[in-house]
Amino acid sequence: MMSLGTKVRQYREAKRLSQDDLALRLDVTQSTISNIESDKSIPNSMLLKKIADELEVDINDLLNDSVNNIMSNNDFSDHAVAAVNQYNPVFNMQSLELIESILKTRNR
Template sequence: MQGFDVGARLRQLRNARGLSQRELAKRAGVTNSTISLVEQNSVSPSVSSLKKILDALPVSISAFFAGDELSQPRPFYPADELTEIGDGHLSWRLVAARRPDRSMSIIHERYPPGADTGEEMLEHEGEEGGVVISGTVEITVNGEAAVLGAGDAYYFDSRLPHRFRNVGETECVIVSANTPPTFSDGGQELHHA
């Protein structure tokens, strides 16, 4: 996410909707200082925290990072054209972020040692699955945890509370998909308190 100004983009979207920091904080269920610190780029929010704030706008994670313009559908996407939707620590690169009427999300995920999706469990409509390419990751789904390594896979109902955490010594790489693309595209996402 090098060079992307998270604070300026959040401020732009908040102002475009005529919301004060206080009002956005109230809608998102976070403190006023959280919004202020994110807008000043003083803190880098976790994926789950940023998702909670964006859901209150509402704006999707892919629109937040990709901008609102759509592109023509095409079959191939070079690595440097994948849209970064991670939190600056972990990397989630979304395939075809600007494609109109996209009915699934395919994400190339990279978790450095110790990285996780945040203290809050994620919950959103749909199903998701993936394959661990390298490293290890602990995935918790609805209270059940497993550590997966290269070649291992997962598939679950995304409405169940879930979290990903790299518990290994090396970077973990996953290629995942979810449908419908509710996590990256907004919708009826819920957050587990």
């Protein structure tokens, strides 16, 4: 199972972006990207959404491998809730933008 940081690094490298490039695009420091990629820190829900958007990947692809999709029939699936709870510091379940992003992605 790949960590969130490993996935961010792989997607960033696939886009041929340096940590500095991604940091500039996200308006964060290079050390923030480094800490995320080395799993020293977990991005909050807003930064996670920005990372997914910038790397042109689905948020689901950045999260736990055991979660195929967070949303099922426009509702959180039981296994997804368990996986999301694992990343509790990441998610503020009141984050309207994150939920809207997941729903938009799900409806594509």
